[in-house]
Amino acid sequence: MFLEYVPGKSPVHKLDVRAKVVVFICLVTLLFLFKHPAYNAFILFAVAIIAFSARLPFSRLWGMLAPLVPVFVIIMIITGYTYPASTFSSPFARQVLFYSWPGKRLPVSTGGILYGFTLLLRIVTMVASSSILTLTTPLGDFLQLLRILRVPYEISFVITTGIRFVPTMEAKSTMVLDAQRSRGGMIDTGGMVQRIKAYVPIMVPMIVDSIRMSENLACAMLNRGYGATRDWTTLQEIKMTLGDYLVIAAAIVITGIAVVMAQHGYGML
Amino acid sequence: MMGVNALTDTKAVQAIEVDSLSYRYPKGPAYSLRDISFSVDSPRFVAIMGPTGSGKTTLAMTLNGLIPQLFEGDLAGRVSVMGMDTQRFRVQTLVSKVGLVMQDPETQIFGITVEEDVAFGPGNMGLDTERIRKRIDDSLRIVRLTGYEGRFTSQLSGGEKQRLAIAGILAMYPEILVLDEPTSELDPLGREEIYKAIDNLQRERNLTILAVEHSSEDVAERADEVIVVNSGAIVWRGHPRDLFCNVPLTREFGIRPPQVCEFGWKLHELGYISSSDVPLTPAEAGELTRTLLKGKSLACQGEQGERDQLQPSSGTRQSAAPALQSPAVLVEGLEHNYGNITAVRGVNLEIEKGEFVALIGQNGAGKTTLVKHFNNLLKPSGGKVYINGADTAGKTIGSLSRHVGYVFQNPDHQIFCSTVSEEVGYGLRHLGLSEAETEKRVQDVLEFVNLQEVADRHPFTLGKGERQRLAVASVLAMRPNILVIDEPTTGQDWIGAEHMMGLVKNLHESGHTIIMITHDMRIVAEYAERVVVMHKGRIVADGTPSNVFSKGDVLRAAYLTPPQISQLAAELEDYGMPPGITTVDEAVAVVSRAL
Numbered sequence: 049m050f051l052e053y054v055p056g057k058s059p060v061h062k063l064d065v066r067a068k069v070v071v072f073i074c075l076v077t078l079l080f081l082f083k084h085p086a087y088n089a090f091i092l093f094a095v096a097i098i099a100f101s102a103r104l105p106f107s108r109l110w111g112m113l114a115p116l117v118p119v120f121v122i123i124m125i126i127t128g129y130t131y132p133a134s135t136f137s138s139p140f141a142r143q144v145l146f147y148s149w150p151g152k153r154l155p156v157s158t159g160g161i162l163y164g165f166t167l168l169l170r171i172v173t174m175v176a177s178s179s180i181l182t183l184t185t186p187l188g189d190f191l192q193l194l195r196i197l198r199v200p201y202e203i204s205f206v207i208t209t210g211i212r213f214v215p216t217m218e219a220k221s222t223m224v225l226d227a228q229r230s231r232g233g234m235i236d237t238g239g240m241v242q243r244i245k246a247y248v249p250i251m252v253p254m255i256v257d258s259i260r261m262s263e264n265l266a267c268a269m270l271n272r273g274y275g276a277t278r279d280w281t282t283l284q285e286i287k288m289t290l291g292d293y294l295v296i297a298a299a300i301v302i303t304g305i306a307v308v309m310a311q312h313g314y315g316m317l
Numbered sequence: 318m319m320g321v322n323a324l325t326d327t328k329a330v331q332a333i334e335v336d337s338l339s340y341r342y343p344k345g346p347a348y349s350l351r352d353i354s355f356s357v358d359s360p361r362f363v364a365i366m367g368p369t370g371s372g373k374t375t376l377a378m379t380l381n382g383l384i385p386q387l388f389e390g391d392l393a394g395r396v397s398v399m400g401m402d403t404q405r406f407r408v409q410t411l412v413s414k415v416g417l418v419m420q421d422p423e424t425q426i427f428g429i430t431v432e433e434d435v436a437f438g439p440g441n442m443g444l445d446t447e448r449i450r451k452r453i454d455d456s457l458r459i460v461r462l463t464g465y466e467g468r469f470t471s472q473l474s475g476g477e478k479q480r481l482a483i484a485g486i487l488a489m490y491p492e493i494l495v496l497d498e499p500t501s502e503l504d505p506l507g508r509e510e511i512y513k514a515i516d517n518l519q520r521e522r523n524l525t526i527l528a529v530e531h532s533s534e535d536v537a538e539r540a541d542e543v544i545v546v547n548s549g550a551i552v553w554r555g556h557p558r559d560l561f562c563n564v565p566l567t568r569e570f571g572i573r574p575p576q577v578c579e580f581g582w583k584l585h586e587l588g589y590i591s592s593s594d595v596p597l598t599p600a601e602a603g604e605l606t607r608t609l610l611k612g613k614s615l616a617c618q619g620e621q622g623e624r625d626q627l628q629p630s631s632g633t634r635q636s637a638a639p640a641l642q643s644p645a646v647l648v649e650g651l652e653h654n655y656g657n658i659t660a661v662r663g664v665n666l667e668i669e670k671g672e673f674v675a676l677i678g679q680n681g682a683g684k685t686t687l688v689k690h691f692n693n694l695l696k697p698s699g700g701k702v703y704i705n706g707a708d709t710a711g712k713t714i715g716s717l718s719r720h721v722g723y724v725f726q727n728p729d730h731q732i733f734c735s736t737v738s739e740e741v742g743y744g745l746r747h748l749g750l751s752e753a754e755t756e757k758r759v760q761d762v763l764e765f766v767n768l769q770e771v772a773d774r775h776p777f778t779l780g781k782g783e784r785q786r787l788a789v790a791s792v793l794a795m796r797p798n799i800l801v802i803d804e805p806t807t808g809q810d811w812i813g814a815e816h817m818m819g820l821v822k823n824l825h826e827s828g829h830t831i832i833m834i835t836h837d838m839r840i841v842a843e844y845a846e847r848v849v850v851m852h853k854g855r856i857v858a859d860g861t862p863s864n865v866f867s868k869g870d871v872l873r874a875a876y877l878t879p880p881q882i883s884q885l886a887a888e889l890e891d892y893g894m895p896p897g898i899t900t901v902d903e904a905v906a907v908v909s910r911a912l
Contacts, residue, residue, distance in 0.1 A: 212471070249743065268424055276407075
């Protein structure tokens with residue numbers, strides 16, 4: 049599952065969830081400050097170092113990114129064509145790389161391709177940094193963050209229950225799929241329309257079962273005293289350390305410097 | 318005066334007091350509970366028994382106020398727990414007095430990790446962290462899950478989930494615990510663990526326990542009292558001995574008596590013992606038989622030789638069968654890995670056409686993994702599987718469905734059409750048969766499972782038993798000659814189980830090869846011709862029921878318990894009881910011959 053927490057003892061794991069969220073927000077801000085791919089590549093490099101120090105399973109990160117590769121290619125092509133040279137300020141970016149149609153039609157600008165690169169780097173960096181955040185932080189910490197932000201208990205309850213039921217629903221859908229295939233159902237053959245139609249035998253039992261489950265869940269919640277008091281207790285309380293404060297300060301300072309740099313024209317195309 | 322009177326009148330508060338309770342669900346066609354009155358003074362173990370649909374679950378839900386607070390409807394009468402009226406106090410308040418554990422543990426687990434889940438209840442009550450910690454430790458210890466605190470709940474086995482569900486309720490420190498069929502979906506080891514937890518509880522917390530339970534053998538050993546419910550009314554109430562030892566009475570209520578009671582009752586009918594001597598537990602049965610046999614011997618050599626000849630061991634079976642016909646199923650060196658976990662290893666198995674094989678073993682032993690290779694739901698990591706002589710490699714599940722039918726445990730995981738006959742025809746539509754041929758096959762199959770009358774009804778308007786027959790029919794429509802049937806009687810009452818097994822027996826008699834996964838050893842003894850025992854991904858025993866059930870050590874190692882009557886026979890071995898007794902009739906015949 050993509051949100052699964054990977055236990056570890058790295059500095060990244062030990063960082064308080066609030067510090068991690070601040071760093072994450074700063075990283076995203078940095079990504080959108082600069083249009084030049086070199087700057088974004090540098091940010092990605094920094095994120096890669098963090099991921100490395102957290103000893104995260106890189107194969108898993110790649111597994112998440114691999115399906116996006118065709119999207120990346122499409123983005124590059126589209127930006128290459130749709131950003132005419134005139135939208136860029138630097139002379140280098142304004143160059144027309146080539147024309148894909150005789151008679152100087154459908155130009156592809158250097159800036160377009162470069163900006164495509166930037167978009168690509170932004171996506172990769174965001175996927176990577178959000179994965180680092182979720183893979184190194186237990187769900188309980190996020191829920192406490194919501195609590196500190198005064199988000200109602202109901203909402204964090206829905207989030208936990210939702211995540212808790214992902215494996216259950218996966219197991220159920222495998223069971224239904226196996227049952228239908230075993231009696232000669234053809235689930236994964238045929239054209240688009242046929243495939244969609246073929247999913248009716250999966251969806252109907254799943255929906256019926258979900259309705260039954262939600263009714264049981266309502267009973268079980270009451271059986272456990274859900275709603276007995278307005279306040280509720282969690283097992284762990286999160287605490288900020290000096291290190292956390294330093295990290296937050298550093299992230300804010302770096303972002304501040306970057307904003308000034310961007311205003312002075314650094315990292316533009 | 319009034320005050321003094323009130324004081325002297327105050328008896329100890331009854332744990333549970335139900336007074337002329339009647340209830341009908343909103344839009345319910347009839348009353349689910351009718352004029353129920355009973356009281357329980359703490360602490361005792363009370364079993365609630367009765368056929369499916371008799372109102373046991375409904376009754377359980379009235380005890381903590383879920384009915385009528387969550388489920389509205391017409392309620393008359395009064396229910397109070399520890400002196401609190403369930404209509405006056407909120408469910409959330411009542412839960413600290415009465416805890417209800419429902420049937421399906423899956424929907425009762427809220428935490429991602431075990432300790433988070435147990436903390437959910439006490440956390441809702443607003444206790445401080447320290448007290449919650451103590452309650453987690455305490456509750457997990459009782460259900461024997463200490464050390465599981467940080468585990469992900471999604472990775473627990475069915476039995477562990479059920480115990481966690483109980484721990485979650487125990488953490489609320491209730492004074493009464495209501496358990497709705499706590500063991501019906503579990504393997505024998507899982508059941509045993511649940512009952513150990515319940516025994517712990519009674520010892521340590523002095524709780525009042527009410528359990529809805531189908532297994533009379535578990536009830537007989539523990540309950541102080543049995544309440545029998547039928548069609549929403551209490552039809553009998555008393556000590557388990559007075560119920561189970563009166564076998565005709567249990568039959569009348571649709572409850573299956575423990576095997577030793579059946580054994581004793583038959584001896585009573587033959588005039589050897591009085592009805593008051595019918596044993597309730599295996600220990601009593603052993604004592605009774607020993608007293609009866611004092612000075613006599615059961616040993617009759619000729620008889621035993623005859624038995625051995627009648628029931629050859631599996632070793633001789635395979636060599637004796639000439640290889641004229643290819644076997645229905647042939648498995649060679651099968652191995653299956655899920656990631657880096659090996660679920661099945663080095664399995665060799667040959668099943669001849671027309672055999673009735675029971676596959677037994679605890680959950681996780683590899684039974685389901687093995688049979689899923691028969692129709693390619695799983696592909697071997699190593700080894701080969703041949704169906705009717707043909708290698709399954711490269712075949713589609715669809716094409717194998719004409720040879721191997723796989724009936725899953727829960728019919729609701731496959732029903733999706735709006736009529737019964739459409740449902741049966743689903744697989745056929747992919748075979749390219751003519752409209753007339755499809756029609757005919759559907760008719761034939763519905764007739765076989767006796768559903769022709771309801772062919773045009775909506776499947777969800779059918780009862781559980783009928784839906785299960787419909788699931789069988791939808792598999793049979795493909796005309797497979799091999800049927801894999803996964804836990805056909807799990808979660809059913811005796812009557813439902815008997816009906817289902819009657820259908821399976823018919824299928825076997827009409828020439829189908831049956832491979833049945835089950836946890837019910839009595840069903841194995843009564844129906845199967847051959848038993849294959851799996852443990853940790855391997856086959857550890859293979860033979861006739863009487864052969865396998867006399868291997869006590871192998872079964873114990875695989876966490877299985879032979880039927881009560883086989884245990885009794887093993888206990889009486891020194892009296893010359895021949896090994897391998899698997900049914901009550903056999904045991905009665907042997908004993909009465911000696912008398």
